[in-house]
Amino acid sequence: MTTNPDNQQQSFFLxxxxxxxxxxxxxxxxxxxxxxxxxxxxxxxxxxxxxxEKLGExxxxxxxxxxxxxxxxxxxxxxxxxxxxxxxxxxxxEAPPRAEYIRVITSELNRIASHLLWxxxxxxxxxxxxxxxxxxxxxxxxxxxxxxxxxSRLTYCYFRVxxxxxxxxxxxxxKTHAFIRRLRSRxxxxxxxxxxxxxFIKRVQDIVQFTPDMAMRYGVTxxxxxxxxxxxxxxxxxxxxxxxxxxxxxxxxxxxxxxxxYRVRMREMEQSLRIIEQALDRLPQxxxxxxxxxxxxxxxxxxSFAVETARGELSYYLISDGGETPYRLKIRTPSxxxxxxxxxxxxxxxLSDLVMVLGTLDLVIPEIDR
Amino acid sequence: xxxxxxxxxxxxxxxxxxxxxxALVFLNSLILGYVERKLAGRFQLRPGPMEVGPHxxxxxxxxxxxxxxxxxxxxxxxxxxxxxxxxxxAFVPVGAAFxxxxxxxxxxxxxxxxxxxxIVAVMALNMVATLIAGWVSNNKYSLFxxxxxxxxxxxxxxxxxxxxxxxxxxxxxxxxxxIVLSQDHIWHVVQQPVAFLIYFIAGMAETHRAPFDLPEAExxxxxxxxxxxxxxxxxxxxxxxxxxMFFVGSIAVVLFLGxxxxxxxxxxxxxxxxxxxLKVYSLLLIMIWVRxxxxxxxxxxxxxxCWKYLTPIALxxxxxxxxxxxx
Amino acid sequence: xxxxxHLINELGRLPAAVNRxxxxxxxxxxxARLQAGQVPAFAELLRQREFYLVFVSAVHVSxxxxxxxxxxxxxxxxxxxxxSTVAADGTLPSIANIFDGANWHERxxxxxxxxxxxxxxxxxxxxxxxxxxxxxxxxxEEGALKPADQIRRAPxxxxxxxxxxxxxxxxxxxxxxxxxx
Numbered sequence: 066m067t068t069n070p071d072n073q074q075q076s077f078f079l080x081x082x083x084x085x086x087x088x089x090x091x092x093x094x095x096x097x098x099x100x101x102x103x104x105x106x107x108x109x110x111x112x113x114x115x116x117x118e119k120l121g122e123x124x125x126x127x128x129x130x131x132x133x134x135x136x137x138x139x140x141x142x143x144x145x146x147x148x149x150x151x152x153x154x155x156x157x158x159e160a161p162p163r164a165e166y167i168r169v170i171t172s173e174l175n176r177i178a179s180h181l182l183w184x185x186x187x188x189x190x191x192x193x194x195x196x197x198x199x200x201x202x203x204x205x206x207x208x209x210x211x212x213x214x215x216x217s218r219l220t221y222c223y224f225r226v227x228x229x230x231x232x233x234x235x236x237x238x239x240k241t242h243a244f245i246r247r248l249r250s251r252x253x254x255x256x257x258x259x260x261x262x263x264x265f266i267k268r269v270q271d272i273v274q275f276t277p278d279m280a281m282r283y284g285v286t287x288x289x290x291x292x293x294x295x296x297x298x299x300x301x302x303x304x305x306x307x308x309x310x311x312x313x314x315x316x317x318x319x320x321x322x323x324x325x326x327y328r329v330r331m332r333e334m335e336q337s338l339r340i341i342e343q344a345l346d347r348l349p350q351x352x353x354x355x356x357x358x359x360x361x362x363x364x365x366x367x368x369s370f371a372v373e374t375a376r377g378e379l380s381y382y383l384i385s386d387g388g389e390t391p392y393r394l395k396i397r398t399p400s401x402x403x404x405x406x407x408x409x410x411x412x413x414x415x416l417s418d419l420v421m422v423l424g425t426l427d428l429v430i431p432e433i434d435r
Numbered sequence: 436x437x438x439x440x441x442x443x444x445x446x447x448x449x450x451x452x453x454x455x456x457x458a459l460v461f462l463n464s465l466i467l468g469y470v471e472r473k474l475a476g477r478f479q480l481r482p483g484p485m486e487v488g489p490h491x492x493x494x495x496x497x498x499x500x501x502x503x504x505x506x507x508x509x510x511x512x513x514x515x516x517x518x519x520x521x522x523x524x525a526f527v528p529v530g531a532a533f534x535x536x537x538x539x540x541x542x543x544x545x546x547x548x549x550x551x552x553x554i555v556a557v558m559a560l561n562m563v564a565t566l567i568a569g570w571v572s573n574n575k576y577s578l579f580x581x582x583x584x585x586x587x588x589x590x591x592x593x594x595x596x597x598x599x600x601x602x603x604x605x606x607x608x609x610x611x612x613x614i615v616l617s618q619d620h621i622w623h624v625v626q627q628p629v630a631f632l633i634y635f636i637a638g639m640a641e642t643h644r645a646p647f648d649l650p651e652a653e654x655x656x657x658x659x660x661x662x663x664x665x666x667x668x669x670x671x672x673x674x675x676x677x678x679x680m681f682f683v684g685s686i687a688v689v690l691f692l693g694x695x696x697x698x699x700x701x702x703x704x705x706x707x708x709x710x711x712x713l714k715v716y717s718l719l720l721i722m723i724w725v726r727x728x729x730x731x732x733x734x735x736x737x738x739x740x741c742w743k744y745l746t747p748i749a750l751x752x753x754x755x756x757x758x759x760x761x762x
Numbered sequence: 763x764x765x766x767x768h769l770i771n772e773l774g775r776l777p778a779a780v781n782r783x784x785x786x787x788x789x790x791x792x793x794a795r796l797q798a799g800q801v802p803a804f805a806e807l808l809r810q811r812e813f814y815l816v817f818v819s820a821v822h823v824s825x826x827x828x829x830x831x832x833x834x835x836x837x838x839x840x841x842x843x844x845x846s847t848v849a850a851d852g853t854l855p856s857i858a859n860i861f862d863g864a865n866w867h868e869r870x871x872x873x874x875x876x877x878x879x880x881x882x883x884x885x886x887x888x889x890x891x892x893x894x895x896x897x898x899x900x901x902x903e904e905g906a907l908k909p910a911d912q913i914r915r916a917p918x919x920x921x922x923x924x925x926x927x928x929x930x931x932x933x934x935x936x937x938x939x940x941x942x943x
Contacts, residue, residue: 284815
């Protein structure tokens, strides 16, 4: 490295992505590097842009439903939950209680699947190859369970306005109970092999610091926000569906570093298991799909609906002019806001840390690009 | 090889040795590659290669054929002659190092008096190949890999050599056979456990194996120094890596684990060589196991670990050894 | 809810017209109507009251593009939706120096609607490719463009604080809106 007259180290640009293995999709990060140190990281997004908001304007609300699963394809059901919730809020249709319970059960299963995938991919970013196979093994069980009832494994189109498309049956309940037992025993394994690993701790502890102020400035939500000590979860703060009926905690961290985010996510999985258990125990009988008019126009006006996905707050804001298609549909995704933080967060960290931080953010690029 | 066969004329013997050595290099890589993939599979709840041959034992052959058939792409911005040369530079020295490996008392190509120095020196040449490969690719990720590789090798060579010198102080020789013979009654690992541990860690770092695989670090540097390489030249880097692993294991066995010493096996003419290879591959299994278990360390942590812990401990160990030997 | 009343008073002094709305029907608690010049002061106040920015977006209505801000609070359920209209020259003050997260949201709004946020640190393209910089995909075509009052939930809330010109004829769009509940 040569030195400039003004005593500044000479820097160079490094183009990370959009085909880089650690950007988890088509994200590009333009790095200004000084040796191995990142001086500035500028995310460049839009490679997967599909103009979903425009699609929302050209599709009927029924026709747009499958698209909601393509936002956050890792945890698709909570995304659909939000859109269905919005339509139900605007039309005043209510889903039968059994359907609401099924929505919660499947959404929480999907949330666990998302966290499991994150866990594996995060450790892969840290250079540990093996854990992703274990987390995929667990995730596979969830996908099997969900496949039985929804018919698909990744981008579900299961929720309907006024309920869900198919009822769950006895084998589903049994398999889910078996999965809960299995995952609980696996947590011990993850605890031993990952949380207790000295290299892992040294890699993630105290590298970067998430703060409540930062979260407020950038609109950061989800496990990253909760790792800073703020207890904010849409499921508790603005409860939707039947979440108020369940007894569960919102895991909150203290230190706000990446290790804390890891811990929060791990504890969230346990809480999701608790929710599923309670929902299965108290599952009401009855229909799963309310009668809805075939041609249903949304009333004139606007409404918003926020849900807690695995990554944070996803909110839809729909403006209707009384027609069959929305006049304007705004989709606010958690990863979009969470990623905008990157530039400030990763000043003067090492390249390896930047990769680790990208992993911690748990990005799903189609959700950012929409 | 050696004196077990009637001595042919000098030239013939050289050619014969070269063929055997190259064959051994390939064979070792095939075995290690297969074992590694199988083990990694088992560690990861999957069967590993299963398609080509029974339990996939021919998978590596198939891969080699595939790589042979692939186009060798040279990036426009790369320095073409050096780009072609780098994989060979990685590959050739490791073949040379086979010369001094004592498979048994007789199975050795040349019993050099400076055998230990020779093998360590030749292994260090690998770093030059990595540097060239990374630099001439004209790719920033490759350059990162090359720079990391050099920094890592320079740092870890020190504790590695210091730990070896501790044994040399005890045996008063650099000759591989004599070092083995000196462990007739007791292996040096008993007298030098600290040196053995330091050597093994530094050896893993020398071969760029996870958790010290920073020059490759695929999640950070895509593939590090060999990002731009394709085809058979790409596979040369793998041959070099597996062969280097074999030497790291060999040196450990020769210096610390009693070399080819072991009880006579029934119905075996080459009992000593079998013991030697058994020990080497056991060490390599541990290296593979470690690789598939731990996350990668960060670059500054790697160097800190070397300069702040390994090197001082190795120095103290050497000092203690020197005092004890003098007494 | 005392805090919310307090907040309404504070926002009213800006002055911003703030109404309560029914959360169960609309998914947010407060609705605000701002003049373009009030936006930074409004954002500044919410920043001090520890709100975070949910999103910034826009909707194309006649006569001018409306910018929509949504804020929410970590401490208690209080979601605010604010609307403002871009000035005649298509600009609006940026709040990116108050809420850093607004930076990307405003860039996206510029991509989609061509709204220029004055004072923005770098209003470059965010999602669209460079060759499509002037596409402005979310602008409505001639036939599809609706006046602002036709997208309002008007029937039962006469005091809705919309633009003076639009509050006059709420009955005109009655047949179009589906009867609610």
